[in-house]
Amino acid sequence: MLNIYGFHLSxxxxxxxxxxxxxGLEFEYHELNAPEGEHRAPEHIKRHPVGKMPAIEDGDVTLFESTAIMKYLCKKAGSDMYPDDLIKQAKIDQWCSFVSVHVYMAYGRVVFNRLLAPQLGFPVDETSLAAGEEFLERFLPAIDQQLGSSKYLAGDSLSIADILLLATIDPSEAVGIDLKKYPNLIAWREALVPQAFYQDVHAFFGQAA
Amino acid sequence: MLNIYGFHLSxxxxxxxxxxxxxGLEFEYHELNAPEGEHRAPEHIKRHPVGKMPAIEDGDVTLFESTAIMKYLCKKAGSDMYPDDLIKQAKIDQWCSFVSVHVYMAYGRVVFNRLLAPQLGFPVDETSLAAGEEFLERFLPAIDQQLGSSKYLAGDSLSIADILLLATIDPSEAVGIDLKKYPNLIAWREALVPQAFYQDVHAFFGQAA
Structure with missing residues (x-):
């Protein structure tokens, strides 16, 4: 049985x-109580050496880092969301990395300072917040342009790059990031959010797990 | 012919x-004059939509993001630095992502504030610098522990995860990050730096391209 360990705001x-x-995998989802530090407890440090989320246990295999997990699950299932073609795979890898290294980093600055810091009693870092917003002004137009040139982020079919992007921009409304300037991104998102794979996680970002 | 576009401090x-x-690939390396903004010029924006480095052109294929490029080059060459085994690949993906998302992000804060900002006349952000150093105090022990439990980062043979890590920690001395606390990391690094694949890029980080 596949076990996924995560946090509903991650x-x-x-x-x-x-x-x-x-x-369509059968799996058990384990919500870690991150505000109480459950992700830094010894039980989770066995799964992830610095206590980040998500991590999975799949039989004998323990794995962390979302992109690595997503590729592993697709390859194991033989899914065309990460097809076995050299160029297609390279383009999916490219966009997954662009999203996880750059777009997620920029969202992280905004989400931390607008949502988590006030909730958890940490000081807001206005410089970091402003930098996050500036990075997004640079990165989101590239995403919007790409979604104007192909139906999905890495080509004409849905891939793990789309799912990663969808989850990454999920907190936009909760933290005041305005996506109206990005019509291709909005249209792409509106086609995906109603689908069962999204709705079975939550109806909207932040909904209690 | 493979063309690689980069910058010697990247x-x-x-x-x-x-x-x-x-x-052992034949390739042409093109150093972009980043301080003069050559990476943001239209010529490079064709290769990377937000002007980041590196990017490659390999015949008809244009690709960006270092991890995507490294996987592509290995798979094309049939190299066992990214072998075709589900679990081995997942572990390499996991460590590549850990290094590029977390370790590189932390180095980025230190490298920017200690090396680039003073050179380019940007203000130093002491909060960001301190956060970068704190992140490294959290992430590098996990790397050191991993390199104590296996010869290389993702197992018993050299993979792209090692090469990514080697290049990521390369500026340590130049920006005052002390690795002495990490004996496994030091031993691993000392075995790799003398090798031709490293020395053919530079004898030390920061050496002019």
């Missing part, structure tokens, strides 16, 4: 859950 | 060059 955790739904 | 650019050397 975008990468939600990406893995959405993918497991999209693949 | 760790991901150097990772791709080191890998191309390690694979």
């Amino acid at each position: 975008q990468p955790s939600n990406a893995v859950r959405m993918l497991a739904n999209a693949l | 760790q991901p650019s150097n990772a791709v060059r080191m890998l191309a050397n390690a694979l």
Whole structure:
């Protein structure tokens, strides 16, 4: 049985859950109480050496990092959301990395300072918040342009890059990131959010797990 | 012919060059004059929509993001630095993502504030610098522990995860990050730095391209 360990405000955790739904996998989801530090407890440090989320246990295999997990699950299932073609795979890898390294990092600054810091009593870092917003002004137009040139992020069919992006931009409304300037991104998102793989995680970002 | 576009102070650019050397590929390296903004010029925006480095052109294929490029080059060459085994690949993906998303992000804060900001006349962000150093205090022990339990980062043979890590920690001395606390990391690094694939990029980080 596949076990997924995550937190409902963790975008990468939600990406893995959405993918497991999209693949039709049977799995058990374990919500870690991150505000209480359950992700830093010895039990979870066995799964992830610095206590990040998500992590999975799949029989004998323990794995962390959302993109690695998503590729593993797709390859194991033989899914065309990560097809076995050199160029297609390279383009999916490219966009997954662009989203997880750059777009997620920028969202992280905004989500931390607008949502988590106030909730958890940490000081807001206005410089970091402003930098996050500036990065998004640079990165989201590239995403919007790409979604104007192909139906999905890495080509003409749905891939793990789309699911990762969908979960990454999920907190936009909750933290005041305005996506109206990005019509292709909005249209792409509106086609995906109603689907069962998303709705089975939550109806909207932040909904209690 | 493979063309690699990069900048000699860009760790991901150097990772791709080191890998191309390690694979014994014929390639042309193009140093972009980043301080003069050559990476944001229209010519490079055709290769990377937000002007990041590295990017490659390999015949008809244009690709960006170092991890995507490294996987593509290995698979094309049939190299066992990214072998075709489900679990081995997942572990390499996991460590590549951990390094590029978390370790590189933390180095980025330190490298920017200690090296680039003073050179380019940007203000130093002491909060971001301190956060980068704190992240490294959390992430590098996990790397050191892993390199104590296996010869290489993702198992018993050299993989792209090692080359990515080697290039990522390359600026440590130049920006005052002390690795002495991490004996496994030091021993692993000392075995790799003398090798031709590294020395053919530079004898030390920061050496002019």
